[in-house]
Amino acid sequence: MRRSKYTRPAWLGEQGEGGQGTADKPRLTTSAMIASLAGPDQRTKPAPFGHALAALAESRPEIVGLTADLAKYTDLHIFAKAHPDRFYQMGMAEQLLISAAAGMAREGFMPFATTYAVFAARRAYDFICMAIAEEYLNVKIVCALPGLTTGYGPSHQATEDIAIFRGLPNITIIDPCDAHEIEQAVPAIAAHDGPVYMRLLRGNVPLVLDEYDYKFEVGKAKMLRDGNDVLIISSGLMTMRALEAAETLSNDNVDVGVLHVPTIKPLDEATILKEASRTGRMVVVAENHTIVGGLGEAVAGLLMRSGVFPPAFRQIALPDEFLDAGALPTLHDRYGLSVSAVTGSIKGWL
Amino acid sequence: MNTSTSEPVPRASQSALSNVSLVDRAYRIRRNALRMGEVQGQGYIAQALGVADVLAVAYFHAMRYRPEEPEWEERDRFLLSIGHYAIALYAALIEAGIVPEDELESYGTDDSRLPMSGMAAYTPGMEITGGSLGHGLALAVGFCLGLKRKKSSSFVYCLFSDGELGEGSIWEGAWSASHWKLDNLIGIVDVNNQQADGPASQVTGFEPLEARFESFGWHVQRVNGNDIDALVAAFDTARNLAEPKPRIIICDTKMAKGVPFLEQRERNHFLRVEPHEWQKALELLDAGRTS
Numbered sequence: 001m002r003r004s005k006y007t008r009p010a011w012l013g014e015q016g017e018g019g020q021g022t023a024d025k026p027r028l029t030t031s032a033m034i035a036s037l038a039g040p041d042q043r044t045k046p047a048p049f050g051h052a053l054a055a056l057a058e059s060r061p062e063i064v065g066l067t068a069d070l071a072k073y074t075d076l077h078i079f080a081k082a083h084p085d086r087f088y089q090m091g092m093a094e095q096l097l098i099s100a101a102a103g104m105a106r107e108g109f110m111p112f113a114t115t116y117a118v119f120a121a122r123r124a125y126d127f128i129c130m131a132i133a134e135e136y137l138n139v140k141i142v143c144a145l146p147g148l149t150t151g152y153g154p155s156h157q158a159t160e161d162i163a164i165f166r167g168l169p170n171i172t173i174i175d176p177c178d179a180h181e182i183e184q185a186v187p188a189i190a191a192h193d194g195p196v197y198m199r200l201l202r203g204n205v206p207l208v209l210d211e212y213d214y215k216f217e218v219g220k221a222k223m224l225r226d227g228n229d230v231l232i233i234s235s236g237l238m239t240m241r242a243l244e245a246a247e248t249l250s251n252d253n254v255d256v257g258v259l260h261v262p263t264i265k266p267l268d269e270a271t272i273l274k275e276a277s278r279t280g281r282m283v284v285v286a287e288n289h290t291i292v293g294g295l296g297e298a299v300a301g302l303l304m305r306s307g308v309f310p311p312a313f314r315q316i317a318l319p320d321e322f323l324d325a326g327a328l329p330t331l332h333d334r335y336g337l338s339v340s341a342v343t344g345s346i347k348g349w350l
Numbered sequence: 351m352n353t354s355t356s357e358p359v360p361r362a363s364q365s366a367l368s369n370v371s372l373v374d375r376a377y378r379i380r381r382n383a384l385r386m387g388e389v390q391g392q393g394y395i396a397q398a399l400g401v402a403d404v405l406a407v408a409y410f411h412a413m414r415y416r417p418e419e420p421e422w423e424e425r426d427r428f429l430l431s432i433g434h435y436a437i438a439l440y441a442a443l444i445e446a447g448i449v450p451e452d453e454l455e456s457y458g459t460d461d462s463r464l465p466m467s468g469m470a471a472y473t474p475g476m477e478i479t480g481g482s483l484g485h486g487l488a489l490a491v492g493f494c495l496g497l498k499r500k501k502s503s504s505f506v507y508c509l510f511s512d513g514e515l516g517e518g519s520i521w522e523g524a525w526s527a528s529h530w531k532l533d534n535l536i537g538i539v540d541v542n543n544q545q546a547d548g549p550a551s552q553v554t555g556f557e558p559l560e561a562r563f564e565s566f567g568w569h570v571q572r573v574n575g576n577d578i579d580a581l582v583a584a585f586d587t588a589r590n591l592a593e594p595k596p597r598i599i600i601c602d603t604k605m606a607k608g609v610p611f612l613e614q615r616e617r618n619h620f621l622r623v624e625p626h627e628w629q630k631a632l633e634l635l636d637a638g639r640t641s
Contacts, residue, residue, distance in 0.1 A: 096523055103494070109499065
């Protein structure tokens, strides 16, 4: 679909009138590259990845950190400050970032390489493929701005990163939900021998899963909430949206369970099959990713192959489009990722 | 398979004290490459013949390694960025005793350790997976940074080609190498002016090569890559240089060097050689050695 850049936005009114939106619904601004995902009253933790990596590095001398001019925007600056001699600024060169990480891994180090998800998935893919995945090197690629987590438009929105990496043999894909999970995932992916791609939420990251007695394990999906009417299978930030939606829907007597699947590859097939097999529950897969090639299609394929057919199967995911620029809350409403959009979708399907 | 046309050459000792001349090493590398080429009947033979002198000087003059222990920590690393040059590197690895000579006949066959395009997982002594061109120099930066962290005195040699210079990642690596003052990095560019679609100088002209690397902060030498003495001097200079910068040896080589009727072919990026021509090629190579 092509945009029409020669059509003036209708809400502005005629040229010279200077419209600024209506009073009951002010127009939001895109603001900074990385807007916080936290709601106004949500608890948060600052830079969970940076702090967790800096702490882990105390006992793991082989850990080094590399970035391509995005230390601050991937929270790696916390690690850099704590371990300046183990931090490598590779400049704005993602192919080099990944290759240098691979070379250091070949020399026995455990590089954590950070950039934005778009640049890893699109620009450095060949290097991740041949230098890291094919060699099964112990490199952890940790990337901010996964899916729709910035309003800067398609240049920064990694809406297809999981689809790209799911096709890559050997790589483990992690899509953590919140600060609590990121803190736990850092030592866990370090303990995992092999290449990892982890999506990152950075800055003031929402804190949710600490209230669910949750423990992250590589390759494990976990039930966070049980429910008899609907099973939401979700990853990443969509798990917190699913938990909130489940709470809202319970007021309407809709009983929603939430299965959190932070490891997209390898998929925890046993747990997914067990939960999806339970009679009578609609299965809804919710992901911060295009509907093509992500968790939803991974689960669908698994269920089909295994002969498990829930009464209904639905996907909450981004459309197969280049998405709009704008303010994140606007875009999450527009593309169905906000709590109200998730709640509305599920109600409509019941 | 029938390899009756190619009798193995008696091998000299592989020990460090071996008195086999570098000229002989280069000759044996060429011979190994021709014998491998014969297995396939075609391939990147001209490149192997062209770069044999460079590999002879690298493996039998400059580099530190243990044939029986390819992963020896104190070895110098040799990164082959140009995966299709694998036939050349296998020929050198066989001559160095890292790959057994009797595997030569398995080149490019099913379940061989010597695939057509070089891969780290397949072959002892193969440090990286090349082939997707432009990877080697950026990888070398990581090897060099890692070795420096370990306070290792090992060098990283990275062989890439003129045509490959079109890949942007080469220049990301070149820029970064001088930023990090990687004096443990020795780049080798094989300039044979031949790439898949024709002469490299015409496909996308790569000159002025010395000026380009100098402007990126490298110590630059350019030599006739088929002149053993010049190569020895260049490798010595590169290794002994005090300046804290990466070093490059630009090697102008002649495609198919040592086999005149193959040298004369205009398009020799991927040579097809008729079955009866292999024996002739070996004979000409042998004749050139004694002449």
